[in-house]
Amino acid sequence: MNITFVLPKNNDTPVGGYKIVFQYANFFVARGHNVSIVFRIGKRSFLGRMKHAFHMVSFAHDTSINWFKLDSRIKTRNFDDVEIHKYIKNAVVVATHWSTAISVHNLKLESKYKYYFVQDFETFDPMAKKGQVEATYKLSLNVITISEGLKKIIQEYIPNKKIQVVENFFLKEQFFVENPIKGRGQVLSMLIHSRGTKRSEFGIEIIDNLKKRFPKMRIIFFGGMIPEKVKIPDYAEFYKNANVEQLRKEIYGNSQIYLMPTEQEGWGLTGMEAMASGAVVVAGNIPGIADYILPTDGILVNVADKQAYIYAVSELLQNENARVIRAKNGAESIKRFSIEKSGQKLEQILEN
Numbered sequence: 001m002n003i004t005f006v007l008p009k010n011n012d013t014p015v016g017g018y019k020i021v022f023q024y025a026n027f028f029v030a031r032g033h034n035v036s037i038v039f040r041i042g043k044r045s046f047l048g049r050m051k052h053a054f055h056m057v058s059f060a061h062d063t064s065i066n067w068f069k070l071d072s073r074i075k076t077r078n079f080d081d082v083e084i085h086k087y088i089k090n091a092v093v094v095a096t097h098w099s100t101a102i103s104v105h106n107l108k109l110e111s112k113y114k115y116y117f118v119q120d121f122e123t124f125d126p127m128a129k130k131g132q133v134e135a136t137y138k139l140s141l142n143v144i145t146i147s148e149g150l151k152k153i154i155q156e157y158i159p160n161k162k163i164q165v166v167e168n169f170f171l172k173e174q175f176f177v178e179n180p181i182k183g184r185g186q187v188l189s190m191l192i193h194s195r196g197t198k199r200s201e202f203g204i205e206i207i208d209n210l211k212k213r214f215p216k217m218r219i220i221f222f223g224g225m226i227p228e229k230v231k232i233p234d235y236a237e238f239y240k241n242a243n244v245e246q247l248r249k250e251i252y253g254n255s256q257i258y259l260m261p262t263e264q265e266g267w268g269l270t271g272m273e274a275m276a277s278g279a280v281v282v283a284g285n286i287p288g289i290a291d292y293i294l295p296t297d298g299i300l301v302n303v304a305d306k307q308a309y310i311y312a313v314s315e316l317l318q319n320e321n322a323r324v325i326r327a328k329n330g331a332e333s334i335k336r337f338s339i340e341k342s343g344q345k346l347e348q349i350l351e352n
Helices: 016-030 046-059 083-087 098-105 132-136 148-155 200-213 244-254 269-276 306-318 320-336 339-351
Strands: 002-007 034-040 075-079 092-095 114-118 142-145 163-165 187-192 218-223 236-240 257-260 280-284 299-301
Touching (some): 002 098, 016 034, 016 269, 034 098, 098 114, 142 148, 187 244, 200 257, 218 244, 236 244, 269 280
Parallel strands (some): 002 034, 034 075, 092 114, 142 163, 187 218, 257 280, 280 299
């Protein structure tokens, strides 16, 4: 099978949605499929296309992915909305973002070969006009999404359209309990993110309050660029663009608790990674997190109640046995998600 994933512009920066697509691409090519990844760069002038064509001939590739190890058999290209029609032929094509859905919809292929892999309710994107994201669900594309919660949201806009669900996953060889769960120090970790729905500032407010009660608690933040509006407290450490080993051993693997203050998720990947590494997740009871956290694993609270987050973390910090039980339960139960299971399910959908 020839499979082409269409993503937005490549900025060579770690992004959860890109990582899932790259992992699927590696999985499919290892199973004998021909896989391409196209980065859509929107509309471009004639002169811009000529410069791009020259670059393609001279250097073969004009994309660079340094933060993820992509299989060398996977072809990667940048294309605008004109060139993409010339490049994509005789393939199953998968849009992976609202901004790529229209491009895939307009391809001269039968609709059965065109898919829309929805990874979040992307109305938060500042590039999207009001109603633009929701309108993409109504295009002649076969919709696949990553959680039952997200399916429910999308279904409101296309009540008579079939939506298939393929749950996200983590790689077991990358995230596992390396540091013993029992006996970990009072360490809490959290992602710093520029997206408003991730509520990094809200999370810091929670931690500020907790530090007054637990002054010796160690705080570890990680992420890409620190947003201008977010001030990292002096008491905290910050890992920029942490790699898998740093996440597993130094961040999640040292943490008793992983705090997720986000108010909206398609599927909270970092929560899965933290659980697999032995941390207890404290998060809002929202779709995309509630899909994988069981009552015996993490603690889910009212997403609008700051005090509920504070209370949940405090209880874990003060009850070692309860924390250890939840952490062990979570590290075991999260293993039910795997790329083998999800990859085969997605493969069957694309083949049919």
